Amino acid sequence: MHVLVIGAAGMVGRKLVARIAADGAVGGRPVTKLSLMDVIAPQLPEGMAGEAWAADISAGGAADRMIAGRPELIFHLAAIVSGEAEADFDKGYRINLDGTRLLFEEIRQESLRAAGEGAEYxxxxxxxxSIAVFGAPFPDAIGDEFFTTPLTSYGTQKAIGELLLADYSRRGFFDGVGIRLPTICIRPGLPNKAASGFFSSILREPLAGKEAVLPVPDTVMHWHASPRAAVGFLLHAATLDTEPLGARRNLTMPGLAATVAEQIEALRRVAGDKAVALIRREPDETIMRIVAGWPRRFDAKRAESLGFQAEKSFDEIIRVHVEDELMGKVP
Amino acid sequence: MHVLVIGAAGMVGRKLVARIAADGAVGGRPVTKLSLMDVIAPQLPEGMAGEAWAADISAGGAADRMIAGRPELIFHLAAIVSGEAEADFDKGYRINLDGTRLLFEEIRQESLRAAGEGAEYxxxxxxxxSIAVFGAPFPDAIGDEFFTTPLTSYGTQKAIGELLLADYSRRGFFDGVGIRLPTICIRPGLPNKAASGFFSSILREPLAGKEAVLPVPDTVMHWHASPRAAVGFLLHAATLDTEPLGARRNLTMPGLAATVAEQIEALRRVAGDKAVALIRREPDETIMRIVAGWPRRFDAKRAESLGFQAEKSFDEIIRVHVEDELMGKVP
Incomplete structure (x- = not known):
């Protein structure tokens, strides 16, 4: 099977590629070719056949190069993140909306060309x-039929991508599954300026013996899944029987609703009081206001019934980080 | 006030323009200029200052010409209808999605230019x-927070237009209100091939002494409002205080849920048994299947609380038609 990963140099993209390379297969089907694209050149894992290149998804010819080899499985993870899409209106729409549409349209054209040859693509x-397709006010738990009223341009672009995915699937041009990822926690790497960054840094930094800043009260609740769970969602979406989805191709992924206090208590259980002592409380009105508009909890029945699985406790989320990023060692 | 009507030659567009010309004002503000655009040249009402021209909304320069005069109130009614957007994928996306986005983007550019001049636009x-943004299966009555999972490309394009409208409004480029029209009944004019055509023709044709074909059982329920109510929705949306809408700019309009049997009984009360006798039952499996995927009833609380009003009975819908199209005469 020929697999294309768009956005392969990002955090989730790299983990997905590493997992595919380790397994050598997706859903039991051997991966014979791996095509990796991102705005900065991704790394083709050693021993895998394929190619990796850098391109702007919205540039002329970019979609053509990705689809010309008729990949049978396509992961589309490329996006300008929330903060940047809000700061740069044009760039967000160009990459997140036009880039996605150009990709879908190129697949459609390739499927029409294949049909013209008596083949099927x-x-x-x-x-x-992303859960950014939702905007406050929310019910206590957001159900699978709740409407999408995003409060960011990023969320708007993702919601439009979902609609296009469903329509192109309904028309038979491809077989699409959209997955709304929870906030990924614990994100590895350096602290960043994303408003959601503290959900990861209050755990990741103390686990590395460093100080972290907590800008919101302990009572703030949010929806989380680990990077490992995110890769699991992607691979499950890749192999899922799409028949039961019907025309409703977009799914809120399961996750774990937890308060900051629950995160901190899990940290204490895994790494002790000295780790918790590294969290410095520094209330930030701006971040509090932004976070107040975010979803707290979902009732992701549909995805669960389709076999998608996330962590059941924050201890588990922390253990995944310790295993995958810290070689099993708690300081 | 300078008013622009895009799609001014269509059925609802013509009625809206006639009403604006008759009133000479919208919401009490005198209309000093009327700009009318459609793919076929609309008619500028006698005595109104302004201009009317034909253009393709998706063509280069079309949005520029519409917005250059900085109209303060813009009605965007232009669209490829459901059946055609399904038959011609490219045309539907070009007019309904690209055309709408080009318009919104031109308004944004004009608002940025105005800001550069120290002015506000x-x-x-x-x-x-349209209620085509919704797709079956439905709850018994569709609430204001039900998700949009369209089952046509037309519905997809409208749902995307809604998302863009909300985001451009949230960012302050314009002050948008999206209104989801019920099926308009009784549509004047000749019978057409729209799958929904029978809802109108089983009333309109007998009221004109002609035969009509009913392709579905009497038990089929659907969501209706008159052309006059549609014009009322548009004018109310034009003058509404948008503050209470917040970021949720799209509203399901009120309407009347009625079965075909209820439509027929209303016809009997208004025009007698001889009119009802002109309805010929000719079941059509294809139309039955299409109609089965359509919404039956909404609970349009939000729009009602904002003052939008539709007819309360089918007798009233028929009377509107008799008054507005038949000069008050029932055959």
Whole structure:
């Protein structure tokens, strides 16, 4: 099977590629070719056949190069993140909306060309959406039929991508599954300026013996899943029987609703009081206001019934980080 | 006030323009200029200052010409209808999605230019959406927070237009209101091939002494409002205080849920048994299947609380038709 990963140099993209390379297969089907694209050149794992290149998804010819080899499985993870899409209106729409549409349209054109040759081209397309498609006010737990009223341009672009994915799938041009990822926790790497950054840094930094800043009260609740769970969602979406989805191709992924206090208590259980002591409380009105508009909890029945699985406790989320990023060692 | 009507030659567009010309004002503000655009040249009402021209909304320069005069109130009614957007994928996306986005983007550019001059340009934009943004299966009555999972490309394009309208409004480029029209009944004019055509023709044709074909059982329920109510929705959306809408700019309009049997009984009360006798039952499996995927009833609380009003009975819908199209005469 020929697999294309768009956005392969990002955090989730790299983990997905590493997992595919380690397994050598997706859903039991051997991966014979891996095509990796991102705005900065991704790394093709050693021993895998394929190619890796850098391109702007919205540039002329970019979609053509990605689809010309008729990949049977396409992961579309490329996006300008929330903060940047809000700061740069044009760039967000160009990459997140036009880039996605150009990709979908190129697949459609390729499927029409294949039909003209008496062949069939109808790849599985896994599109990473986000809980940012939802906007406050919310019910206590957001159900699978709740409407999408995003409060950011990023969320708007993802919601539009979902609609396009569903329509192109309904028309038979490809077989799409959209997955709305929870906030990924614990994000590895350096602290960043994302408003959501503290959900990871209050755990990741103390686990590395460093100080972290907590800008919101302990009572703030949010929806989380680990990077490992995110890769699991992607691979499950890649192999899922799409028949039961019907025309409703976009799914809120399961996750764990936890307060900051629950995160901190899990940290204490895993790494002790000395780790918790490294969290410095520094209330930030701006971040509090932004976070107040975010979803707290979902009732992701549909995805669960389709076999998607996330962590059941924050201890588990922390253990995944310790295993995958810290070689099993708690300081 | 300078008013722009895009799609001014269509059925609802013509009625809206006639009403504005008759009133000479919208919401009490005198209309000093009327700009009318459609793919076929609309008619500028006698005595109104302004201009009317034909253009393709998706063509280069079309949005520029519409917005250059900085209209303060913009009605966007232009669209490829459901059946054609399904038959011609490219045309549907070009007119319904690209055309709408080019318009919104031109308004944004004009608002940025105005800001550069120390002025403000932030028009009210009234966007006609449709209950086609919803797709079966449905709850018994569809609430204001039900998700949009369209089952047609037309519905997809309208749902995307709604998302863009909300985001451009949230960012302050214009002040948008999206209104999801019920099925308009009784549509004047000749019978057409729209799958929904029978809802009108089983009343309109007998009221004109002609035979009509009913392709579905009497038990089919659907969501209706008159052309006069549609014009009322548009004018109310044009003058509404948008503050209470917040970021949720798209509203399901009120309407009347009625079965075909209820439509027929209303016809009997208004025009007698001889009119009802002109309805010929000719079941059509294809139309039955299409109609089965359509919404039956909404609970349009939000729009009602904002003052939008539709007819309360089918007798009233028929009387509106008799008054507005038949000069008050029932055969």
């Amino acid at each position: 109808k790849p599985r397309v896994v599109f990473t959406s | 932030k028009p009210r934009v009234v966007f006609t959406s």
